Amino acid sequence: MELHFLLLIVNLLFDLLNEAFIQSNYSLRAKNWSDNIGTKMPPHCGGQFNGFQCSSLLKSLNALEEFLKNEEEVKSIRDVVSALNSFNEVRKACFGQTLDPDYKCFISSFADAFVKLEVDITPNVHGVLVHVPEFLNKNPGHGLGLWSEQASESVHCDFGDL
Numbered sequence: 001m002e003l004h005f006l007l008l009i010v011n012l013l014f015d016l017l018n019e020a021f022i023q024s025n026y027s028l029r030a031k032n033w034s035d036n037i038g039t040k041m042p043p044h045c046g047g048q049f050n051g052f053q054c055s056s057l058l059k060s061l062n063a064l065e066e067f068l069k070n071e072e073e074v075k076s077i078r079d080v081v082s083a084l085n086s087f088n089e090v091r092k093a094c095f096g097q098t099l100d101p102d103y104k105c106f107i108s109s110f111a112d113a114f115v116k117l118e119v120d121i122t123p124n125v126h127g128v129l130v131h132v133p134e135f136l137n138k139n140p141g142h143g144l145g146l147w148s149e150q151a152s153e154s155v156h157c158d159f160g161d162l
Contacts, residue, residue, distance in 0.1 A: 002095040002144040003051050005132075008124040010054035013084050016117060020076040028071065033064050058088040079116045086110040087128075094132060097145040107133055
């Protein structure tokens, strides 16, 4: 569950960040940030980041902030960065083995940040905003990591060189 939410939402936000750079006539691209932290977009899997890379991006949001420090403040870029930060808080609160008691606040903050992007709510964003809290309410104290599919999904790497 949480792996696919992580993959699809981070890749979506990364694309929206890049689009915001382009629309704001920045010379920077989202790829500049990801390359700078050593997280290169893979040529396979449709050029989408994998789970480890998505986590690396979220853990390196301070590098993105540093990257933007000398740039002109642009609302569309700031809104995507805010959504990335909010989603990272959801990841830390819900996607591990244990559940942060304030997870509903983090999900609510992510909802507010995502709405500001003025893009359609994807099925995965809907899943995080609506169904993750429903599921976690039925399984108090446990994060989504308890039901993780990451171990079985990691087998894809084993077949990558065939």
